[in-house]
Amino acid sequence: MNNKSLGLVFFPAFDWAITPSHPEREERLLYTRDQIVEEGLLDLPNIREYRPKLAKIQDAQRVHIGVPDLTSLITDAHLVAAGGAITAAEAVMRREVTNAFALVRPPGHHAMRVVHGTRGFCTINMEAIMIEYLRRHYGLNRVAIVDTDVHHGDGSQDVFYHDPDTLFISFHQDGRTLYPGTGAISELGSPNALCATVNIPLPPGTTDEGLHYVLDQLVLPVLDDFGPDIIINSAGQDNHYSDPLANMAISAQGYARLAEKLNADIAVLEGGYSIEDALPYVNTGIILAMAGLDYSRVVEPDIARCPRQSETNNHYIAQLVGKWQEIWRERDGLRREAIAKAGxxxxxxxxxxxxxxxxxxxxxxxxxxxxxxxxxxxxxxxxxxxxxxxxxxxxxxxxxxxxxxxxxxxxxxxxxxxxxxxxxxxxxxxxxxxxxxxx
Structure with a gap:
């Protein structure tokens, strides 16, 4: 019997765009909403839709330092997107739903603590604002963020780089081949928070097979060891094989199984720019998985063009995971050494x-x-x-x-x-x- 329930928050930000034809545009959410309405998902008793609220500027300033000030750099759309993430989180904290998915834009995971403008389509960091809101209002302490966007979540990493109570895990296409060029294994956190930043730079062409090897052999065991009060998924979907801005090969089924295994308390949409070929299928699969429903029939019409993972990538990913397993085992000693060296x-x-x-x-x-x-x-x-x-x-x-x-x-x-x-x-x-x- 399925006892899970899911809260959904949609905010397509009709009045916000970088340019009318930019990949980060309102259709990213509109095609998904059309798909789930057509499938009747909003009529299911264990899926509940919430309207996003407007976050306060204080919520954003709890995370960010704007130069010259934050109010001059953002619009109401940014505060509604942040408020949508907070709305999803509050639904979970009030136990109205088991978990929640905030499908909001603009995205946020490239927004760092200091903000001078917009980078990587991001100005403020929705997940970070939500997390600090939960800490302030609900007393949460240990938080894990699993960033599944194809681009390294350099903003989220920056915000929490010195916080040993926030575990930031990012698997992404290797920064040597993709924006923003960061996310190497060596970026571990500052000494007091060493190894609370876990970067897993994957080779182009990584498929469901490689993704789930990393998840099963590294990410889930690390989460178990850390023991977070809450798990947040920065749910970027641009690892999909059809995405125009990257070179990975994940399918809707791969994403849905990821959502099921990760069992995040709250997911917040990040990237994903294959508006018709990927997002409706990926989001539907994630929604079904988070609601504890059957997602086995969510398959892209062109799934045959999704490539297989090469033996070279199999070997590379196994070595990458092995290296991280060794670092994780030695994390306490590495932290002590880093603290002693820093003074x-x-x-x-x-x-x-x-x-x-x-x-x-x-x-x-x-x-x-x-x-x-x-x-x-x-x-x-x-x-x-x-x-x-x-x-x-x-x-x-x-x-x-x-x-x-x-x-x-x-x-x-x-x-x-x-x-x-x-x-x-x-x-x-x-x-x-x-x-x-x-x-």
Whole structure:
């Protein structure tokens, strides 16, 4: 007997588009909705539809630092998409449904903590906003994100890179062959959160066979070891064999079996740009699987053109999984070594390109390695490509479990930077007090 129930949230964002013919457009959701209405899925007693609510700007500022400010960078469509993810999550938390799927746009998993514009079609990160909302309002702590988009979820990784209580798993087409060029195994998290970032860069041409080998041999065991309070699926569907923006070979059946095995509490739509040939079938399969219903007859009409996985890829994927199994077994020792090597502060410098906005950012980040809490972070950011020249900002981030010393040092760091006067904006994001302020 099937005791599962599924909540669905649709938001096609009719009034938001990058360009009228851009791959990321409203038809991505409209074809899916037509398909599930035609199949009568919304008439089933264990599938319930919810209307998305509007997220507050504070919900987004709990995650993001906008330069010059977040309100000038987003539209109501972004807040409704984030609100749709929150609506889905609240339906699960109130136990109205077993799990939920937010089919919303614009997407979000390329949006990093600092936001200067739009990159990879993303401006704010829907899953991150939803997760921090759940932590603030429902007291959740350990969260796992499994990102199944073909593109590496570099924004989600960035937001949670220093958080040992958030496990971020991304399997994606190898960044050496696809945007955004990141997601190597070596990107493990900063020292206190080492191995809470699990990147699995797959070779082009990976099929259902390879995907489920990774899932069974690595992803599911890692999730069991981590023991999350909740599992979030960043449900990108551009691994499909017909997707025009990538080179993978996953089918609707492969996605549906993934949804069944993963058994995520909440899924949030990300990419997927084969609007007619893939999305109606993939989304229908995922919906049926999440609702505990039979999905065996969900098959694309052109499934015969889906290629087989090569022996070369079989061997490569087995080696990749084996390497990660070894890292995961040694994670505690690796974390201790990284903390000892870093000393009191860990630093990195990066260049980040906003491909949709034409902005080039240079970012310097410092994290305090604190023995009593998650430390605090400071970010110095400089971005070129704005209509009116260069914009700079200095920000300090106080985590939700911060100790007294870290709170004090973070505030002092912003005041010291402001006194030096080298930036345009000075910002303090205090997750413990749930505030973001210009200093």
């Amino acid at each position: 009191e502060f860990w630093q990195r410098s990066r260049s980040i390109y906003y491909d949709d906005s034409g902005i080039q950012e240079r970012q310097d980040e410092t994290v305090r390695i604190c023995p009593h809490c998650h430390g605090y972070q400071t970010i110095s950011t400089q971005a070129e490509g704005y209509p009116f020249g260069v914009k700079t900002a200095f920000a300090a981030i106080i985590p939700r479990n911060s100790c007294r010393t870290c709170r004090s040092q973070a505030k002092d760091a912003v005041l010291k930077a402001k006194k030096a006067g080298r930036h345009d904006h000075y910002i303090l994001q205090d997750k413990q007090q749930d505030t973001l302020e210009q200093v």
